[in-house]
Amino acid sequence: MRVRKVVSFQTYWERYPSKRPSLESAIRKRGDNIWHQDASGSWVAASNGLHDERHRERDLRGENVVVASEFYYFGQSAVSVPERFNNIPASTQGHKNTYDGELISKFWDWISNIAPMAGRIDVPSEFTESGCCAQKNDTEKDEDVCEDTA
Numbered sequence: 001m002r003v004r005k006v007v008s009f010q011t012y013w014e015r016y017p018s019k020r021p022s023l024e025s026a027i028r029k030r031g032d033n034i035w036h037q038d039a040s041g042s043w044v045a046a047s048n049g050l051h052d053e054r055h056r057e058r059d060l061r062g063e064n065v066v067v068a069s070e071f072y073y074f075g076q077s078a079v080s081v082p083e084r085f086n087n088i089p090a091s092t093q094g095h096k097n098t099y100d101g102e103l104i105s106k107f108w109d110w111i112s113n114i115a116p117m118a119g120r121i122d123v124p125s126e127f128t129e130s131g132c133c134a135q136k137n138d139t140e141k142d143e144d145v146c147e148d149t150a
Helices: 009-015 053-059 101-114 129-136
Strands: 002-008 035-037 043-045 064-070
Antiparallel strands (some): 035 043
16 A cells, blocks of 8 residues: 555544444445544444454554555455565555665556556455454354354
């Protein structure tokens, strides 16, 4: 992604309500605008999200949210990244900082040429009810503890 701006969690909550999780669809359940401060200043998680109090410490260890101006999300249509760019993409959810401007430029040229379009190209690789359940419960094996996502 290309970072357009950096905002605080609370600003993200206030300015981007469309990114909050909801039960409207399977994709909307995965909204990433999860954390906000209540009237007393305490951090609370949005209901229906895949993250909850168990994820608080990890989720809130940073101070800001990055907002994209342009991104590529391949999901189930993931492509192999050439070895020369292995230092650029993060291998899990989250982000990774790379400061080599020339390498970034070459990577952006490569990805924008191989992608059929910018934005979401395909749904996440585990985009099923059981996959969503497994993600919510941080396990691939115990789907029964996730009755609330069905």
